[in-house]
Amino acid sequence: MLTCSEVGERLVAWQDHELSPGEMVLVGEHLERCQGCRVRERRLAAATPGPLPRVPRDVQADLWAKLDAALDDAAGRPAAPSLPPVRPWRVPSALQVAYAAALLAALVWGWLNHVNAQNLQAALETERARHVAGAEIPADQFRPVSFVPGEAEEPPGDAPSPR
Amino acid sequence: MGQLHVLGQPVDGVEDEDIKRIARDNRRAALDLSVRKYRERILHHALYVLRDMAEAFDVTQEVFIKAMREPRFFDEDFKIKAWLFRVTSNLCFNIVRDRRRRSVILEGMPAMREPDADQFDALFSDERQKNVMIAMERLSEDHKEILTLRYYSDLSYVEIADVLDVKLGTVMSRLSRAKSRLVEVLDEVAVS
Numbered sequence: 392m393l394t395c396s397e398v399g400e401r402l403v404a405w406q407d408h409e410l411s412p413g414e415m416v417l418v419g420e421h422l423e424r425c426q427g428c429r430v431r432e433r434r435l436a437a438a439t440p441g442p443l444p445r446v447p448r449d450v451q452a453d454l455w456a457k458l459d460a461a462l463d464d465a466a467g468r469p470a471a472p473s474l475p476p477v478r479p480w481r482v483p484s485a486l487q488v489a490y491a492a493a494l495l496a497a498l499v500w501g502w503l504n505h506v507n508a509q510n511l512q513a514a515l516e517t518e519r520a521r522h523v524a525g526a527e528i529p530a531d532q533f534r535p536v537s538f539v540p541g542e543a544e545e546p547p548g549d550a551p552s553p554r
Numbered sequence: 555m556g557q558l559h560v561l562g563q564p565v566d567g568v569e570d571e572d573i574k575r576i577a578r579d580n581r582r583a584a585l586d587l588s589v590r591k592y593r594e595r596i597l598h599h600a601l602y603v604l605r606d607m608a609e610a611f612d613v614t615q616e617v618f619i620k621a622m623r624e625p626r627f628f629d630e631d632f633k634i635k636a637w638l639f640r641v642t643s644n645l646c647f648n649i650v651r652d653r654r655r656r657s658v659i660l661e662g663m664p665a666m667r668e669p670d671a672d673q674f675d676a677l678f679s680d681e682r683q684k685n686v687m688i689a690m691e692r693l694s695e696d697h698k699e700i701l702t703l704r705y706y707s708d709l710s711y712v713e714i715a716d717v718l719d720v721k722l723g724t725v726m727s728r729l730s731r732a733k734s735r736l737v738e739v740l741d742e743v744a745v746s
Contacts, residue, residue: 400730403729403730407711407729435734437740439686439705441708442706445598451594454597458611461619462585462618
């Protein structure tokens with residue numbers, strides 16, 4: 392047996408014959424016993440839309456002729472270009488993974504070589520600069536600095552004064 | 555307009571499965587069959603939603619052009635009827651939404667041409683049904699749509715579930731609420 396609330400939920404579907412055979416019987420039996428639900432069913436039935444009148448046949452004939460012409464025209468025209476569909480993600484094959492790994496390894500190796508080359512270049516530049524800045528003074532130009540206070544230091548390159 | 559017969563029966567009685575079989579050899583012939591089978595129902599569905607013949611015809615035309623360009627249309631598991639009504643509903647919804655936007659933008663300006671209500675009303679001779687249609691205009695879009703699909707376009711609950719892409723139980727509860735609301739609005743209309 393169904394309650395009034397349960398019947399109320401099913402009334403529209405009962406009117407539309409869309410319930411299961413068993414439910415159709417249960418709702419029908421309840422309506423025979425319950426005046427309140429019968430009143431509600433009648434009000435719903437009175438509010439049922441349709442059937443509506445149709446467009447006259449002669450008007451339809453004109454419309455279908457236009458529709459056929461439009462479809463013929465559309466069939467002759469290419470469709471507007473659309474964006475390619477986004478391909479869904481799929482698990483890559485072992486070959487694709489291996490290829491990607493090899494490519495990555497090559498890139499890393501190239502980058503490391505580039506870094507090493509840069510470091511080597513920098514080292515060479517530093518060495519060269521140090522060599523220039525602290526170059527060894529030729530023996531004939533070497534003059535040791537005097538530690539005797541007051542004695543002037545002879546500039547390099549002058550002829551040594553005999554002692 | 556004479557009734558077209560295919561496979562020994564009126565085109566209305568041709569099953570979608572038969573049309574799909576024909577499509578394997580001749581896609582255009584199958585499309586023509588689909589057009590003849592569904593054009594009247596699609597036109598009337600658009601007309602009942604939009605209340606304007608010109609716009610309803612434009613929607614009908616666009617639906618079948620889209621069908622022509624839909625590569626899956628004749629696939630074995632493709633639901634032709636549900637797809638046609640779903641596309642029709644979506645196109646009608648876009649037009650209704652655009653109308654609302656235009657009316658908001660143009661508020662205070664001279665009124666634009668309204669949908670051809672006179673031409674639509676001319677179809678009615680039943681005063682009660684005219685009142686029901688007027689009452690339906692006061693319902694939400696969801697309620698209006700489901701009532702139109704069931705009572706004007708004569709779709710079953712299962713077909714409505716396919717069109718709206720919802721469960722069967724949702725169709726039942728939504729229809730129940732929509733019809734209950736329609737009763738309330740009809741009472742309000744009667745009082746006023």
